[in-house]
Amino acid sequence: MYTNKLARWLYAAAVLLLVCAFAAPTPASAHSVLTKAVPEPNSQLNESPPRIELTFNERLESQLYYIKVFDEIGRALPDLKAALSADQKTMSLDLPKLGNGRYTVTYHVISADGHPVEGTYVLSIGPGAEGAIVGDPSSLHAGHQLSADMSVYDVLKYLSRIAYYFGLLALAGWALWGAFADLRHSAIAETYRSGLLGVQRAHFLALIAFVYFHYQDLLGDQGLGELVDLFTGTWVGRSWLAAFVLALIGFAVLGRSKAGDALVVGLLLAAKSVNGHAMGHDPIWLTVSLDFVHLLGAAVWVGGLLLIVPQWKKNKAWVDGFLPKFSNAALLAIVALALTGTATTLLFLPSLRYLLYSQWGILLIAKVVFVVLVILLGLGIRLAMRQRKEKDVRDMVRMDFGAMAIIVVLVSLLTFISPVPPNEPLYWHEMGETASSPHMTVQVAPMVPGDNQFRIDIWLTKELGKPKQVLLKLQDTDKPDVAPIEIPLAEHTNEQPDAGYTADETYEQHSYKADGPFIPFPGNWKMEVRIMDKNDDETVYTTVKRVY
Template sequence: MIQPWNGQWRTHRFAWLILGLIAIGAILFAGASTAGAHASLTKTEPSADARMDASPEAVRIVFNERLDTGGAKLFVLDELSKQVAGGRDPERIEQGKGLQIPLPKLGEGHYTVSYSVISEDGHPISGAYVFTVGNPAPLPDASQLDPHKQVGHSSHDHGGTALTDRLFLLYAARIVYYAALLVFAGLLLWSVQRSPSETLKQARDKAIDIAGKFMLLAALAYVFISMMDLMRGEPVSAWLDILTDTTTGRLYAATLLLGFAAPLVGGIGLAARLFWTAVMLFVEAWSGHASVFKPVIYTVGLDYVHLVAASLWSGGLILLYVVWRKERPEAGRFALVFSRWALLSFLVLWVTGILSTLDFLPSLAYLFYTAWGKWLIAKAAISLLVAIAAFLIRRRLARGDLPPNGLLKADVGLLAAIVLTIGILTYQTPLPANEPLHYHEMGADLHVTLRVTPNAPGDNSYILKVWLPETLGNPKQVQLRLLPAGREDVGFIDVPIKAFEDDEMDSFPEYAKFAFEAEGPYMPFAGEWKAQIRVTDSKGTELVRETTFRVY
């Protein structure tokens, strides 16, 4: 009776053992399948690299399996790398497999979609891609700010750091021109002062007469020397074409015409004085860097207001100094009026200057990348000294005392220093020049070359070459990925490279070359970028090379 029970027990135990092994195997198999099949992106709207005539209404991304219910991010960046839509917890679609965010009406430009999700098995997935709306113009760079290239000529080291005889003459002409412009325009603006004393009126009109003649000479020298610099290597007969057929040339021509009118303005009347000032300052605002940046109405408008405030302060200070030398009590009375307007002018100068700088530069770090930024810092430092001098003068006036002669002369000297910085600063470019990227690295297991042209924000051409030992044969996979450095919230952008036949003579003994190319806006905004090259050889070994570079 006992023997059958023992046999039955052993049979049951064996069956349970088999079932347990099957269950463990199933669990291991399921785990292995899950680990090898994380969620992957199957659909995007707009699609990667899409070029659209109009703004899409929404961004949608869909994966091949459900996503975890938390931790999802989906957002869109514009060409300035500013977020224009989306963020955390986007709307879920496609039964939990997809995400969606609505879009505002987008203007022309390259837009970056960045996503970060967690698949249902807990695996994090992130990435990014680019789509384009309309036919966006290239973002402003150093070449667009160079007047030589604006008229179709080579740069000639525009704004270089080496002070040659040519640059010295050019800077001198610009400094004299800006001194004449700010003082003359400012004196004309002070013509609106109501009921000035006879002494003040006579001093102002005499100063306007002298400054008008000086303005003519300064404008002639400025335009002539600027055209000589612009037309180096060109015949004199081509000058007329530049003056009539290009924006830069027409602005120079307008400066000349207004310069010839300057000596006549003082004797015509108040309306003519204000009209000349308004037109001349507009021409100068349009001639500067502001006209290259967008929106033009905003940038040129800021520059125009900046010039008006600078003129009001410059002309008023010179008038105060002239009256001071002639009649001290009258200078004291005018100083009370001038100090109030000088304070207002300086507030306007600081506000418009800061706003313009923020519009010109992707970040304030760019101030240290160029000579323009360093001269701007010098100008700001001098402006602080002017503010201190103005405070001391106003404190003396509040006590009923006249400002000391030395302090007034120091203020005029600081004005001269600011004009000097303006003459140099306005010839420099706020943005550094972009240079094509040529990255090459050699190793026993892999050689790589990456070329990016022109290596600027927006559309670029990419050429990637890899050399592998001939014994390995063709690679299984080659990837080029771009990542904005320092932006942990933005994923890698995969560049869709395609193989091509390269006939360039750059072979290496015992290595086989594989060449790939792509073209598109895969660096949609300025900043520091990391290029990652991933090569999987025929044995399944993955080789990774990285380089970091900056585009402006």
């Protein structure tokens, strides 16, 4: 009777959360992304700018941010400290009067979801070489993608995340089952107590490793002197500090009372809920709540399996009595996991099509496959229990345990990889098919929805001279009913022509620029360049690039 009533409440709560998720706005966020820079990255200025202003798409942490400026020989400009706007989205740095030359600007922030974001670009002042587009000035994340060429340090970083999530869920689930299934006074009381101490130690060591492999990215180049600000001035640092304190308290409190166990576990899960992707999306109260319920459901499932599998041969009588309780609770937990996971995905992604564009989406699809497998195993276990097929129950529980381990690994990776892929500047070069055909390079930075800097360099033979017409058009192939956008190009004097072509006296370089909001929204943008020479011969180049 109690289980049925609890099921009805959980179903109602999950449906309510899902309705709220559909009703809530769904902004797209890939950690924090630089959306506007004044002066523009890689620009040529006639005189020293009064300040540098960097605007991001979402709120930043209020500590551990900086803008640093280096001169041509790599010396940092002294006594410069960046400031953050009231809405915590714009970072600015007042500059002294700068002399002519090339300056390198580098920045570091921590996004609201606790991930470090860094970038570097070049500014040139006065006559001289114009800065080339350097890297990705919009968002250079500290190792947020899986790749075959990851360093040993990056591999250890991911392994520490897996160990931490498994340790957290194991501890939370073990403690909750011990409290509410009264394992302290059961046939496995001694095993439960020794196991509780074991999972506490494993969780604490995994937490230390997790923090060790992540704190340096958050500090950037600021050194260990900023550790206090990290742990007290940022949400990610506060959550780590709370987790350390609660883990230590747990050694003295857990296993003594239901209320104490529930309080410590609830606070541990809450501390994790305010550190991650949930903090980077609105409404925060909903995303954090969904994350908490998701973690709680996972803990119930993981903890129960950890109790059952080792005891199958040691204490079969106890397993037979515990398995029906676990089956009912696991079913409710999986329902909660499925609904909260669906709601979270709808909040994180602007469209379900994004599942196919990123590592995050691919990993999520893999997780869904294993969740469906777990649901089928759960139904099979319940059916086999009714038919008293002990061997089938045992085999399916073991399979359930294996699927659980894989899902925990996938979840630990999902929490670090950005849901929406980061945008990267465009560098597009085309060689002419014949000696008289134009060569062309297009650069667009930062290549994000909103304001961008467009630059086209064209090389024609001296015999053909200046192009008669140069057109640049953009069209979102996902929205064929929207007409192409024509970019208003203006001739641009290039202070430093491309050396590869200027060495060949056969060609002349012609440059064009445009600045403005000509990529108005995310999409799969087709870029078309039309070049007409003095003989009215037209060359057309096209490429397609997705903007997230």
